[in-house]
Amino acid sequence: MIGLDLLLRAFDRCVSVLSASSKIDDVGPQVSMHVTKCFTVATRFQLCRDKLVEMPQLSQDIARILHFKVILSGRGYWEHLS
Numbered sequence: 001m002i003g004l005d006l007l008l009r010a011f012d013r014c015v016s017v018l019s020a021s022s023k024i025d026d027v028g029p030q031v032s033m034h035v036t037k038c039f040t041v042a043t044r045f046q047l048c049r050d051k052l053v054e055m056p057q058l059s060q061d062i063a064r065i066l067h068f069k070v071i072l073s074g075r076g077y078w079e080h081l082s
Contacts, residue, residue, distance in 0.1 A: 004042060004051050008058055011035040015061040018068050032065055 014031040022029050039058070042048035052058060 004048065007035055007038055008055055012057055012061055015064050022068060
């Protein structure tokens with residue numbers, strides 16, 4: 001198992017505990033935001049992109065976090081991703 005696989009496992013666990021009552025300072029949203037940034041950086045490398053494409057759970061988890069305002073607000077966190 002490589003690093004991206006392990007990162008996806010952690011991401012999946014955190015995304016699964018997100019709810020409408022999650023707060024930005026809770027562990028789940030924090031880890032979800034940081035892991036998303038790691039995946040974003042990984043997309044800058046072709047071998048990582050090839051691996052990410054093989055992870056169907058990743059797109060499902062990303063779609064799930066888009067439902068939560070706490071993740072989307074992120075106190076300016078997402079502006080650093082571009």
